[in-house]
Structures are given as structure tokens and as C-alpha cells.
Amino acid sequence: MGKIAPSILSADFADLAAEVERVRPQADLLHVDVMDGHFVPVLTIGAPVVRCLRPRTDLYLDCHLMVNNPGDLLDDFAKAGADSCTVHVELGDPRPLFDRMRAHGMRVGLVHNPETPLDAVLPYLEEIDLLLFMSVNPGWGGQAFIPKVLDKVREARRIVDDRGLAVELEIDGGINTETAALAASAGADILVAGSAIFRAPDPLEAARAIRECAWPTS
Numbered sequence: 001m002g003k004i005a006p007s008i009l010s011a012d013f014a015d016l017a018a019e020v021e022r023v024r025p026q027a028d029l030l031h032v033d034v035m036d037g038h039f040v041p042v043l044t045i046g047a048p049v050v051r052c053l054r055p056r057t058d059l060y061l062d063c064h065l066m067v068n069n070p071g072d073l074l075d076d077f078a079k080a081g082a083d084s085c086t087v088h089v090e091l092g093d094p095r096p097l098f099d100r101m102r103a104h105g106m107r108v109g110l111v112h113n114p115e116t117p118l119d120a121v122l123p124y125l126e127e128i129d130l131l132l133f134m135s136v137n138p139g140w141g142g143q144a145f146i147p148k149v150l151d152k153v154r155e156a157r158r159i160v161d162d163r164g165l166a167v168e169l170e171i172d173g174g175i176n177t178e179t180a181a182l183a184a185s186a187g188a189d190i191l192v193a194g195s196a197i198f199r200a201p202d203p204l205e206a207a208r209a210i211r212e213c214a215w216p217t218s
């Protein structure tokens with residue numbers, strides 16, 4: 001059974017604790033999209049929001065840093081209570097960031113954009129806990145899933161299993177009841193979903209439906 005990570009990007013920021021509580025029974029992690037207005041055009045939230053969420057939920061806080069200078073933020077995210085930070089490989093050698101995350105006791109995530117080849121992340125596979133596949137271009141919720149990313153997920157699944165690694169494969173962008181099944185069969189362990197959960201009339205039911213489509217219980 002895989003994991004569901006609702007993305008709060010599509011939640012009501014003015015009522016965040018209640019939004020999180022609403023999906024809690026079907027959430028395994030909480031995906032926090034941090035955008036700096038430079039790496040992507042949009043500006044969202046940062047460590048202060050993680051600090052406020054931390055005492056309000058026991059969920060794993062999975063922080064996706066879409067920022068030009070993640071190194072400037074890691075200390076703040078660790079202190080705020082982030083369980084992991086995930087950094088973009090497109091910014092260059094992530095190893096110094098991995099070391100800092102480990103030093104803080106955070107788990108380590110690496111993410112790559114849809115057009116970035118899998119080869120760009122493979123050298124780091126043995127050093128990370130989460131490998132995130134963007135299945136939309138980062139920046140906005142509610143975009144359409146890019147199916148060719150599934151080829152990279154399948155290839156990474158094969159490599160991770162062959163090498164007996166514990167790294168979890170996470171996919172982010174355009175996940176709904178249809179694409180969840182595709183992503184899970186390709187080998188994704190964690191499905192991030194924002195708009196399909198928080199913009200649904202019943203977010204808890206939407207998360208349950210995504211889980212059932214991905215990993216049917218009957």
C-alpha cells in the first residue's frame with residue numbers, strides 16, 4: 001500500500017489547520033509547496049507556516065522547496081519542524097544541502113522537473129530518502145498530468161528495486177483518480193494531490209477515492 005500526500009497549495013490558507021484536520025484520516029504525509037517567486041513565478045508560503053502547522057498536526061511535513069536558494073532556508077525549515085525538505089536537482093549539486101539536512105535530522109528529498117532526464121538524479125539515489133517526480137511544470141496547482149513522466153517512474157522503480165534501496169518514489173502534479181492508477185502501476189509509492197483533494201466538494205472522500213484507484217483493496 002502506498003501513501004497519499006495532500007498538497008496544501010490548493011487548501012484554504014486562512015483555515016489551514018481545519019483543512020488539514022479534514023483530510024487527516026486519508027493522509028499519510030502533508031505536502032507543503034514553498035515557492036519564492038523566482039524559481040517559479042508564484043510566491044507561496046515558508047517556514048513560518050510550517051512552524052504554525054507543526055503543533056496542529058501529527059502528519060509528516062513534506063516540504064517541496066521551489067526556490068532559487070534552498071540553502072538559505074534549510075535551517076529555518078528544520079527549526080520549524082519539517083520532516084523532510086526536497087530540493088530541485090536543476091539548481092546544481094545538491095550534496096552540500098543533503099549534508100545540512102542530515103545534520104538537522106531531516107529526511108532528504110530530491111526532485112526533478114518533467115523535462116529533466118532521470119540520469120540527472122541517478123547519481124544521488126543512494127543518498128536520498130525521497131525521489132520526487134514532477135508530473136507538471138512546477139508553479140501552479142490544477143495543471144494536466146504529463147504522462148511521459150511515467151517512463152521515468154518505471155525506470156527508477158526498476159533501479160531502486162534492483163539495488164534494494166529504500167528510497168521512496170513520489171509523484172507530484174495532476175494526480176486524480178485516473179492518473180493515480182497510472183502512477184501507482186508505474187511504481188510510485190507516494191502520490192501528491194492538491195486540487196483533486198482540496199477543491200473537491202468532499203476532500204476526505206476525494207483522498208479516499210484516489211487511494212482506492214491507486215491501490216484497490218478489493
Ligand code: DX5
Pocket residue numbers: 007008009010031033064136137138139140141142143172173174175192193194195196
Ligand atoms: C506544483 C506543486 C504541486 C501542486 C500540485 O508546482 O508542486 O505540489 O500542489 O497540485 P495539483 O495536484 O493540483 O496538480
Ligand code: ZN
Pocket residue numbers: 007031032033064172192
Ligand atoms: Zn509540490
